Amino acid sequence: MRAVRTTVPDLTADPALDLAVDRVSVELAGLRLVHDVTLTAAAGQVVGLVGPNGSGKSTLLRCVYRALRPAAGAVRLGGEELHALTAREAARRVAALPQEHSAEFDFTVAEVVAMGRLPHRRGPAAGPGDGERCAAALRRVGAAHLAERGFLSLSGGEKQRVLIARALVQEPKVLVLDEPTNHLDIAHQLEVLALVREAGPTVLTALHDLNLAAGHCDLLYVVAAGRIVASGSPAEVLEPGLLAEVFGVRATPVRHPGTGAVQLLFDRLAK
Template identity: 85%
Template sequence: MTGPVPADDPTRPTPAQELAVDAVSVQLAGARLVHEVSLRAAAGRVVGLIGPNGSGKSTLLRCVYRVLRPAGGTVRLDGDDLHALTARETARRVAALTQEHSAEFDFTVAEVVAMGRLPHRRGFGAPTDRDRERCAEALRKVRAGHLADRGFLSLSGGEKQRVLFARALVQEPRLLVLDEPTNHLDIAHQLEVLALAREAGPTVLTALHDLNLAAGHCDLLYVLRAGRLVASGPPAEVLQPALLAEVFGVRATPVRHPGTGALQLLFDRLT
């Protein structure tokens, strides 16, 4: 019989917190990009944002991880207004994997991942044994342990994506925000990243282009078009041919995976 997982065990899931986005609007350069969008992500659930290019998915996510401030509405995590928290407190509770990332200095992979522990360290103190254990475990999980001593700038796009995902994991967030996390990844790593996001324990809010990945890995989906929320619900209810034709301009045929029974979609051009 096994006992409880020790609090300092690097494999222990992170406690999740509920996300509430209430009537959020975003305006940039005089243009309204997001129109009073509301959504909920219960603690520990994986919630997906889907929609065509330019629908406002990334803009809404930027409000959640505080790069943008809403023109109206609020973003709350366990009831706390995220935009009222200090940057350090936010970094202890929210981690983001974004589409854009740049590095002017060629840090090693190990150094990049260790940056995820900074919100939990005091001042400029050296990493603790727990920090190092967390970083090594995260790199192992994303199959990047062999890259630890490599320069980050020398990596391929897919390798960089996996390293940055490891950095987000070691941050031990209560909310993990992922903006197209499967970009540059081969199919095996796409499946692994989404599975790891759930296994890590936090609430997950992710934007996805691949509707079959969204169907297979999300508990709820929210559909955006032109900055407005047009549908929400479990994947099997949302990913219906009529909606996909209207929002994405494609003919979709729902099928069931012969082994798992999971919903999958076959696509054709609309004629």
Template identity: 75%
Template structure:
């Protein structure tokens, strides 16, 4: 499913956080949003999963205005994993994943059908977490919990998946596992990432956001130039190629005072 954002701006409490963003994600692409803290990545994604309504502009799924859709219809098409997900209640993993079937069930108290059970089991199997079905969510490690929450999103059977910093609080192995998993899921994916090397390796297209605006977009090897990284992130970047995948990888140094002064 194609995702289009046309001239989207976001305001919260009178402050404009995102300005005139135009973004396109083709069906099946993994599109990454990168930028400094506070640049507007999360605010933009909140418009996509309808936690916020754009002050201006439109978000479209295959040409249809997302914010004009019925809430249940939108939830059948799009699933999200926000940056912070509360886990205060002692639900089992199976119960958490079953919550992903709510948009497809009739009535708020409708019971799971055999088809629902099959879909939930398949979602857990896809993320390698079937063995956790009866465990409490509160007992899981960070990596295990992320897998379960992704399984919940998959149980919605979405055509678009929105992930806001899905590798937060994960160790390096877990980060690689989660992003490799996301890469192979099938839906169109919009993902905000802090780690530029992970973004370069796992995304088809990157949008660089600074001060609420897109300042560059395109394939990672085109976008992640030393000049742009100096201007946006304030670092000196050295580009190398991954020896196995050929993906652009970056080594960083701090800019000297003279280099900072020389930036346009």
């Protein structure tokens, strides 16, 4: 792959950046899956990771929400190394929606969302205002009517909205989302991405849909074979040459007539 010009983040410019991934590498079963990745997300930004299947996006996100420990490098929040924090301290700062989730017990939706308040409690009892926070989060994702339903009885899209509500009620400074629009119809895809921006935390998200990424992210990092190969604004990054090399498609950029955001029309590459 040809070298692609990449905007290299300056991690020394502002030590209070909400999120700084500094030269992180990840190894699993002796195989290096992520290679020397550096990226930053400033307060309130929505930062997207895009790349083909198996490129290392999910593995990198798992380091950010502490499901994996880097083999090299560090992840910092507000200048503090994430893996040096206690689990409770980290959970007050970072909430995550992994790509895969499971539940062995059929909690109600209200109970699942209330789990997002656990990092803020000093005991098993709910804190003052927790019930209203949870109810408000369910209203925000359009799932208030599901509160008494069993979580296991929900459709994939309904489960996704409930889990986003749980992440929001955690009140994190950083929200890590791995394919948050999976299982959602187009209306809920747009609503969820608008919602996480309006909620206020810094967002780091992996997205397969490049048009959703272009329309909702402030900054994009393109990941291929475990490395960052390009970064910048969507208009800078989503250019035909790069998309042909990384994704193997022919892309034609156009401007959205309402928002002005770059959007892409796709076709197969000529053999």
